[in-house]
Amino acid sequence: MERLQKVIAHAGIASRRKAEQLITEGRVKVNGEVVRELGVKVQRQDVIEVDNVPIYQEEPVYFMFYKPRGVISAVSDDKGRKVVVDYLQDVTERIYPVGRLDYDTSGLLLLTNDGDFSQKLTHPKHEVDKVYVAKVKGVAEKRQLAPLARGVRIEGKKTAPARFEILSTDTKTETSIVQLTIHEGRNHQVKNMLMAVGYPVQKLKREKYGELTLGNLRPGEYRELSKKEVTSLLNAARA
């Protein structure tokens, strides 16, 4: 027995909060009857409809994907560009990315059909640590990067304190490799943060999400997460 809103979220059509809204708005039926109360429990054989369309109770699945550069973090694109799910065609469940990476950013992206999981991981309150490695223009100096540790103002809002490390600098090409750990997920956040301290990003990769790393995956490859890995992400989101 599972709570109705959780089953709707797991079916991949809505986050848990949106599922609750669908229920209270009277748009959800269980075995033909409208259910408006939250917390009603259902079983696998119950027929659940949202706006009169039956939902298919998929098993929740979780994947890590090494997103290559030049791919959209979405399930479809109206301009016909390559999207991340094009790489996971063997997966029959209706998965979608958890948050997003920019078109020109590569690295670790999670995909799932579990709306509840996705919401937990991307909610600004319990964002999980993510580690990015950026190639930036300029010879990075600790002193100049220091404001990142306190937070910098982007579009009128201060970022949460971040951790940074200069991995290398190249005085010939005037570029540096900088590692940045953040737990927020604002649009173009890493690029904007590094730009704010004077280092425009030329290349960006996400190397770590919570405790997960890409391991042996190569760009375009994916693998299913173990139960332990899913639990570890959820624990990190709760912490």
Ligand code: URA
């Ligand atoms: N920050 C960015 O600027 N871009 C990404 O894709 C992810 C984080």
